[in-house]
Amino acid sequence: MSEQQLFKVTIDNITIEVPAGTSILEAARKIGGEVAPPAMCFYSKLKGSGGKCRTCLVEVSKGSEKDPRPMPKLVASCRTTVMDGMEVKNITSPKVIDARAGVVEFLLLNHPLDCPICDQAGECHLQDLSYEHGKEGTRYEFQRRKFKKYDLGPYIQLHMTRCIMCFRCVYTADQLTENRVHGVLDRGDHAEIATFIEKSLDNDFIGNVIDVCPVGALTDKTFRFKNRVWFLKPMDAHRDCPKCSGKVTLWNRGEEVFRVTARKDEWGEVEDWICNECRFEKKHSSDWVIEGPREISRHSVISQGHYVHTVTPTETFKAVNDGRAPHLLLDIHTESDVNKPEIELSLINGPAHSNNFNSK
Amino acid sequence: MAIKLLLEKAHVQGIRTYEVYRREGGYTALEKALKEMSPEAIVEELKKSGMRGRGGAGFPTGMKWSFIAKPEGVPRHLVCNADESEPGTFKDRYLMEFLPHLLIEGLIISSFALGSNATYIYIRGEYAWIPDILEEAIRDAKAAGFLGKNILGTGFDCEIYVQRGAGAYICGEETALIESLEGKRGNPRIKPPFPAIKGVWDRPTVVNNVETLAALVPIIKMGGEEYAKIGIGRSTGTKLISACGNLNKPGVYEIDMTISVEEFIYSDEYCGGIPNGKRLKACIPGGSSVPILPANLLLKTAKGETRYMNYESLSDGGFASGSMMGSGGFIVLDEDQCVVKHTLTLARFYRHESCGQCSPCREGTGWMEKILKNIETGKGKMSDIDLLWDIQRRIEGNTICPLGDAAAWPVAAAIRHFRDEFEWHITNPQEAQIRNFGLAHYADPIHVPVTA
Numbered sequence: 027m028s029e030q031q032l033f034k035v036t037i038d039n040i041t042i043e044v045p046a047g048t049s050i051l052e053a054a055r056k057i058g059g060e061v062a063p064p065a066m067c068f069y070s071k072l073k074g075s076g077g078k079c080r081t082c083l084v085e086v087s088k089g090s091e092k093d094p095r096p097m098p099k100l101v102a103s104c105r106t107t108v109m110d111g112m113e114v115k116n117i118t119s120p121k122v123i124d125a126r127a128g129v130v131e132f133l134l135l136n137h138p139l140d141c142p143i144c145d146q147a148g149e150c151h152l153q154d155l156s157y158e159h160g161k162e163g164t165r166y167e168f169q170r171r172k173f174k175k176y177d178l179g180p181y182i183q184l185h186m187t188r189c190i191m192c193f194r195c196v197y198t199a200d201q202l203t204e205n206r207v208h209g210v211l212d213r214g215d216h217a218e219i220a221t222f223i224e225k226s227l228d229n230d231f232i233g234n235v236i237d238v239c240p241v242g243a244l245t246d247k248t249f250r251f252k253n254r255v256w257f258l259k260p261m262d263a264h265r266d267c268p269k270c271s272g273k274v275t276l277w278n279r280g281e282e283v284f285r286v287t288a289r290k291d292e293w294g295e296v297e298d299w300i301c302n303e304c305r306f307e308k309k310h311s312s313d314w315v316i317e318g319p320r321e322i323s324r325h326s327v328i329s330q331g332h333y334v335h336t337v338t339p340t341e342t343f344k345a346v347n348d349g350r351a352p353h354l355l356l357d358i359h360t361e362s363d364v365n366k367p368e369i370e371l372s373l374i375n376g377p378a379h380s381n382n383f384n385s386k
Numbered sequence: 387m388a389i390k391l392l393l394e395k396a397h398v399q400g401i402r403t404y405e406v407y408r409r410e411g412g413y414t415a416l417e418k419a420l421k422e423m424s425p426e427a428i429v430e431e432l433k434k435s436g437m438r439g440r441g442g443a444g445f446p447t448g449m450k451w452s453f454i455a456k457p458e459g460v461p462r463h464l465v466c467n468a469d470e471s472e473p474g475t476f477k478d479r480y481l482m483e484f485l486p487h488l489l490i491e492g493l494i495i496s497s498f499a500l501g502s503n504a505t506y507i508y509i510r511g512e513y514a515w516i517p518d519i520l521e522e523a524i525r526d527a528k529a530a531g532f533l534g535k536n537i538l539g540t541g542f543d544c545e546i547y548v549q550r551g552a553g554a555y556i557c558g559e560e561t562a563l564i565e566s567l568e569g570k571r572g573n574p575r576i577k578p579p580f581p582a583i584k585g586v587w588d589r590p591t592v593v594n595n596v597e598t599l600a601a602l603v604p605i606i607k608m609g610g611e612e613y614a615k616i617g618i619g620r621s622t623g624t625k626l627i628s629a630c631g632n633l634n635k636p637g638v639y640e641i642d643m644t645i646s647v648e649e650f651i652y653s654d655e656y657c658g659g660i661p662n663g664k665r666l667k668a669c670i671p672g673g674s675s676v677p678i679l680p681a682n683l684l685l686k687t688a689k690g691e692t693r694y695m696n697y698e699s700l701s702d703g704g705f706a707s708g709s710m711m712g713s714g715g716f717i718v719l720d721e722d723q724c725v726v727k728h729t730l731t732l733a734r735f736y737r738h739e740s741c742g743q744c745s746p747c748r749e750g751t752g753w754m755e756k757i758l759k760n761i762e763t764g765k766g767k768m769s770d771i772d773l774l775w776d777i778q779r780r781i782e783g784n785t786i787c788p789l790g791d792a793a794a795w796p797v798a799a800a801i802r803h804f805r806d807e808f809e810w811h812i813t814n815p816q817e818a819q820i821r822n823f824g825l826a827h828y829a830d831p832i833h834v835p836v837t838a
Contacts, residue, residue: 077576078744080784099783105576128780132749165773168756191742210571210742213554215752217742 033110038118038346050103064155066240067192068104075197076104080129088113130160136171138187146242148255148327178227181306186218189243195235203229233305237288237296249285256327263314269301283309391604391624393640396484404526407487415606419495420540428499434610436622441595442713453582455590463586464502465593468509469558473674474715477626478596480638482516486523492602497544505546511553520548555739559787560593573743574787617643621696631718634658643696648685664720672712675792677799679709680828690834721825726811729800730758736793747790750781764815
């Protein structure tokens, strides 16, 4: 008898074995790369989250080994658990691609697209989502929905206009803090996240709502308009904190600490929750034990030029397309001596020069 | 004369009170069920009757009941869905207002069959006067020993509670209703788990429509097999239809699902035709969520056969040329009505009632309303029609609950069948402000291709 039953699930022609009870999304994340559906509202650390944004819709082309019928509708992969022998189509299904483009368009309908003045730019999930899955332009010709900005206490500002109603901050407050004082008012396209008459959010762990917010609706008031995130250098650091794990990422420019956030994994989810004191009040390098630079995906704008530890994404297209490699029109390495993959640009001191590539 | 099972005694003087209802043979089905039948036998009778849920989806009720989980030591609940908010539907209100004891009797039988000791009636907030009627009926039934502890000496305990909603259409969706009943914001839950496994307070729950539960009384009285003989095919028993719109005699009618749509609209026994000699233009046969049909497709199917008032015939042809029985809200539009304006009204309703939880419905319903408003006020563009089609296509099926589908279907059907009326609104913006498109060709006989 095995303690844990393993289910075999095939996502985009890649088969993986996962424990029973795993969601399709989490199974896809184990495969990684493009196979993992995007998620705007699901947060693996928050119980009950997910199912709302509909960006992670996938097609189930075979229900399970026992019941091979396909599911009639696209399903939210974050809230659907895998069955043994299930076959899922994500990027190989035109229906999914189309539905996802539709969801992106819906999410952007009332979004102000004020990225140039938004503090979240560069680490915004909605930016990534629309860049990867959206279409150019919108067909919406009406006035966008607007709200007033609210200060929720001394540290957090709520800019509802940017909100996509993922409910993550509500779950965070519910599950992390003792007394939730904010929630959703009203309904439909006029629903808003709000406190009772601008009551401030006052709680030791409430700062985490800033980290879970996928867009720039909840921002750190101690960081607003101070800097763009891609000019900052994220460093892992820790301190002995009596309230939380004390494991954070410092965002430095030179010696100056501009902001402190929790450490985020490759799916943009925090690894450990941190307390308000660590986040808002310890803004000197001397407060922290620096561990070293944080690994950031090469695809992220934050990694521009800073990094030694770049993570090269695994190529999933080959696996998805039954082993066929994407058709290359031109392999740059056969044409040019520049851009040699073995030369690490970030290790070069100062601007790169042709001498750096003349290794022959 | 049509068979009446539910509304047979509706016009008896004082039927709302316990004494008259009892005198007229009330609570005999309950006595029969509790004394002579086991819970399993009741479910079996219900399965034999083939009755389909009267709330809109038409799922066989016996089947639904057999899905309920029965874990040891966990209470089960029955919830009566009286949150009747679909525009055009008012049959449950009629039933509760005039025959409250019929519902209570059906509820007690159902509670016995399902093993629910605490049963809830979730009633919409706008029906402000009905909770009093129901609570009076519950009080009288309890005084007569049909509720409370050890009912009729069978050892079965049951209490019925009336819970008022706060006026949200979405709370008619069963999982949103459960959330609201628990005292939370009425957002639909993500299924699975289904309420039959985890419903109210994570306990196995069955949610049924008022009419469905009331129909338990005639089913027990006459037996499932007899009940199944009424009606036709898989549309067994009788159905309440709430007819409204341009009709001489709007109101609630009980039909046995064998009459044709034409007979229902024009015969004197039912709606009595359309006032002022106007002609029929269009009709929504089952409440605002189901597709609208033009007159020619309403009276005859695409194959040229007569359309009947039952589940199968109304949905004949799928969404391409058919509609649905839905909840029985029969809305009739005469030749003076504007389908564009009508669609805008519905779109506005769904936009207002969307819970705002999932993105396609939250953003899409508002977008559709704005585009329709533009077309209606003469500011539309030709591309708007295709855009509307594209929006509804991307809402349908991609949402948590069926409200997204319900918002998409009326728009889709209006464009499918009345596209030229939309185009006329766009090409003649000034004229469209002062007169209507009229009947046009919507009642013309359909060309049926003849195969040799």
